[in-house]
């Protein structure tokens with residue numbers, strides 16, 4: 591990839607988009623473009639068309655999406671299915687119409703069936719039913735994967751989908767209603783320590799297993815996909831290791847230095863019991879993660895402390 595190629599990073603201020611932007615800058619790419627959702631609402635097809643015709647990017651990296659943790663997905667199914675389909679449809683279709691040859695689509699490990707064999711292989715897609723708390727988001731993401739696959743098949747263009755496992759890191763969402771588990775735990779334990787609270791309430795049973803990947807490693811996988819023509823349409827991206835939510839809580843409790851007790855709120859959903867990725871396809875091509883979970887949590891907690899006045903909170907208000 592030419593360092594002067596015009597690369598549009600959709601969602602460049604989000605956790606993943608900003609990590610991709612940093613990684614591209616570090617590698618010397620000097621023609622990056624990004625727009626905030628205020629400046630360009632990607633749900634608006636007319637505005638997206640105008641933007642593409644004006645900017646004419648060479649490559650599109652789609653890191654823009656309506657994203658949230660288990661509760662946000664469960665409580666706002668319509669926003670999660672519709673906004674995601676609108677955003678990705680506009681980006682994919684305008685890219686094809688403009689003749690863009692390279693498009694990187696980001697999905698999620700929740701596209702795989704709830705009770706698929708573990709670790710999850712790419713070929714398990716669409717072999718059984720989905721986890722109900724996030725089937726809306728998962729179905730939107732599956733349509734994105736399939737649209738890119740259709741473009742590969744019909745037009746022979748390099749439209750590829752990467753499926754990240756659960757991600758965490760700098761610029762994550764720390765809103766306790768809409769966030770994922772890892773930033774929620776960092777904030778809950780930190781605030782309980784500062785306020786001398788005797789207990790912290792976490793959700794579900796603590797028994798589900800989850801795999802986590804530091805977002806800068808994810809960004810490296812995106813750069814890898816940018817610089818190489820990947821032979822297949824779909825690739826899992828993760829560490830290939832998982833831990834229970836209870837073990838995650840104990841790890842974060844130690845990192846934050848909180849001394850109190852953990853209470854599990856069984857009224858809150860557990861979600862899928864396990865979603866460990868088989869990451870051998872990416873590994874065989876030459877990409878692998880580098881940041882172990884403990885190190886990534888420590889870095890993220892330090893970042894949280896440095897940015898505590900301005901931490902991101904993604905509110906989801908619906909009329």
Ligand SMILES: NC(=O)c1ccc[n+]([C@@H]2O[C@H](COP(=O)([O-])OP(=O)(O)OC[C@H]3O[C@@H](n4cnc5c(N)ncnc54)[C@H](OP(=O)(O)O)[C@@H]3O)[C@@H](O)[C@H]2O)c1
Nearest residue numbers: 601603604605606626627631632654655657698754756757
């Ligand atoms: N976080 C995870 O654990 C995880 C796991 C697997 C896959 N992924 C995937 O990774 C991608 C990025 O996720 P993330 O965690 O970085 O989410 P994020 O931090 O919430 O960022 C999402 C970005 O999308 C942009 N966006 C949302 N709606 C938009 C709209 N209508 N118009 C324009 N821009 C819009 C936002 O722009 P503004 O900031 O300008 O509003 C934001 O920067 C998504 O495709 C997600 O599915 C994430």
Ligand SMILES: C[C@@H]1O[C@H](OP(=O)(O)OP(=O)(O)OC[C@H]2O[C@@H](n3cnc4c(=O)[nH]c(N)nc43)[C@H](O)[C@@H]2O)[C@@H](O)[C@H](O)[C@@H]1O
Nearest residue numbers: 659660663698700724769770771774792793794859860861
């Ligand atoms: C990566 C994303 O993962 C999402 O699934 P999923 O891993 O269950 O999403 P999380 O919200 O990260 O929750 C993971 C697990 O952590 C538990 N948990 C415990 N305490 C908390 C807490 O304070 N906050 C949160 N958020 N969880 C908590 C939660 O019940 C669940 O079993 C999907 O809904 C998305 O569609 C997407 O795939």
